[in-house]
Amino acid sequence: VSTVGLDGDDTLWRNEERFQEAQAFVRDLVASHAPDDFQQRLLATEGRNLRFFGYGVKGFTLSMIETVIEVTDGGIPARQIQRLIELGKEMLEAPVELLPGAGEAVARLAASPLRLLLVTKGDLFDQEERIARSGLADLFDAVEIVSEKDEATYRRVLGRHQVEPPEFLMAGNSVRSDVLPVLAVGGVAALIPYPLLWGLEAAEAPAENGRFLRLQSLAELPDLLGV
Amino acid sequence: VSTVGLDGDDTLWRNEERFQEAQAFVRDLVASHAPDDFQQRLLATEGRNLRFFGYGVKGFTLSMIETVIEVTDGGIPARQIQRLIELGKEMLEAPVELLPGAGEAVARLAASPLRLLLVTKGDLFDQEERIARSGLADLFDAVEIVSEKDEATYRRVLGRHQVEPPEFLMAGNSVRSDVLPVLAVGGVAALIPYPLLWGLEAAEAPAENGRFLRLQSLAELPDLLGV
Numbered sequence: 001v002s003t004v005g006l007d008g009d010d011t012l013w014r015n016e017e018r019f020q021e022a023q024a025f026v027r028d029l030v031a032s033h034a035p036d037d038f039q040q041r042l043l044a045t046e047g048r049n050l051r052f053f054g055y056g057v058k059g060f061t062l063s064m065i066e067t068v069i070e071v072t073d074g075g076i077p078a079r080q081i082q083r084l085i086e087l088g089k090e091m092l093e094a095p096v097e098l099l100p101g102a103g104e105a106v107a108r109l110a111a112s113p114l115r116l117l118l119v120t121k122g123d124l125f126d127q128e129e130r131i132a133r134s135g136l137a138d139l140f141d142a143v144e145i146v147s148e149k150d151e152a153t154y155r156r157v158l159g160r161h162q163v164e165p166p167e168f169l170m171a172g173n174s175v176r177s178d179v180l181p182v183l184a185v186g187g188v189a190a191l192i193p194y195p196l197l198w199g200l201e202a203a204e205a206p207a208e209n210g211r212f213l214r215l216q217s218l219a220e221l222p223d224l225l226g227v
Numbered sequence: 228v229s230t231v232g233l234d235g236d237d238t239l240w241r242n243e244e245r246f247q248e249a250q251a252f253v254r255d256l257v258a259s260h261a262p263d264d265f266q267q268r269l270l271a272t273e274g275r276n277l278r279f280f281g282y283g284v285k286g287f288t289l290s291m292i293e294t295v296i297e298v299t300d301g302g303i304p305a306r307q308i309q310r311l312i313e314l315g316k317e318m319l320e321a322p323v324e325l326l327p328g329a330g331e332a333v334a335r336l337a338a339s340p341l342r343l344l345l346v347t348k349g350d351l352f353d354q355e356e357r358i359a360r361s362g363l364a365d366l367f368d369a370v371e372i373v374s375e376k377d378e379a380t381y382r383r384v385l386g387r388h389q390v391e392p393p394e395f396l397m398a399g400n401s402v403r404s405d406v407l408p409v410l411a412v413g414g415v416a417a418l419i420p421y422p423l424l425w426g427l428e429a430a431e432a433p434a435e436n437g438r439f440l441r442l443q444s445l446a447e448l449p450d451l452l453g454v
Binding site: 049052053054055058059061062065066068069070072074075076077078079081082085088089092093123124125126128145146147 | 280281316353374
């Protein structure tokens with residue numbers, strides 16, 4: 001392995017909490033109308049809207065508004081919709097909280113001869129802000145903010161940095177985004193599960209595979225790579 | 228000049244039309260409430276929200292909803308807000324229409340020894356879609372989608388491609404985004420005005436300057452560079 005890619009959201013810093021807290025707020029807001037399957041309805045809207053909005057807080061906010069209008073049959077007052085836009089802004093301004101051990105692991109990898117990339121998915125503007133606030137930006141050799149983590153994306157990133165797939169290790173919390181496409185292009189993938197996972201990221205972990213590892217924490221990665 | 232950067236929106240393809248058409252639709256939607264200065268109110272909301280949303284259609288849609296709630300004093304029915312979300316989706320799905328002569332100019336530049344970069348600002352996902360639909364993606368040596376076009380951004384782009392500023396020419400329709408920061412970092416800038424300009428892009432053109440050119444059309448650029 002010559003090059004390590006690290007995921008950002010829920011690998012280096014907390015992310016899914018801000019979405020789940022927002023959802024809890026919205027369920028309360030529309031409590032009298034909210035069907036039991038409110039969360040499933042929201043997830044369905046998000047899934048339908050992915051092809052328009054991609055990932056990130058702005059698309060989530062629009063999907064939240066759309067779902068609330070739908071479940072209240074258009075009965076929600078506009079002022080409450082304004083409250084949802086404010087909620088989106090609060091999510092975008094939320095402080096970035098590093099996961100335990102993440103800062104030290106990144107520092108050790110950065111001090112090693114390995115090339116270190118941050119490969120993160122979402123809104124460009126939001127992700128740039130979060131990376132800047134994380135305080136880790138300068139430790140990476142390059143930052144790649146991508147709109148989707150699929151095979152084509154990893155091929156493009158590896159091509160740009162002239163890395164052969166077997167020399168590339170990607171570490172992250174999502175089987176769908178950080179593991180499966182990396183294995184498919186011939187790289188090595190380290191899954192570091194996080195207790196919370198967005199419904200649309202759910203995917204089954206691959207079978208045993210010499211290029212697939214499971215870690216308890218990012219803190220294990222420097223030792224594993226001997227740096 | 229060894230490297231040419233081209234702007235996308237309203238330099239290669241039409242863009243501002245979709246925003247102005249959306250605004251006209253919204254003014255009609257809230258006609259009975261809309262104050263005479265509706266457009267200024269919307270622009271003010273967009274300006275205030277830039278630090279949360281950055282550029283692009285999703286942020287515009289959220290700002291449109293916010294402004295409509297504000298000018299109707301919360302009186303707009305939720306169903307009409309849903310209509311605004313649909314409008315945002317229509318903007319995101321709108322076909323990409325190249326400006327006259329743009330395709331041929333890009334093809335000539337691409338066939339020359341010059342390195343050709345697309346440097347465009349906005350939502351990552353939306354811009355990627357538009358670039359793909361433009362049919363021009365393969366003609367560029369690299370595509371840089373950025374969240375802001377300021378001096379730091381141009382320095383980063385030039386650094387990544389190892390170009391000295393005096394060897395870099397940027398062509399685009401915005402004085403604020405394509406000209407002033409490029410001149411400030413020591414590059415050459417070619418302004419190609421477009422009849423429509425978003426209020427927040429307005430800026431005064433620089434005084435006479437040996438590194439600042441004005442073109443009527445992108446079609447003039449290959450001749451100017453002798454390719």
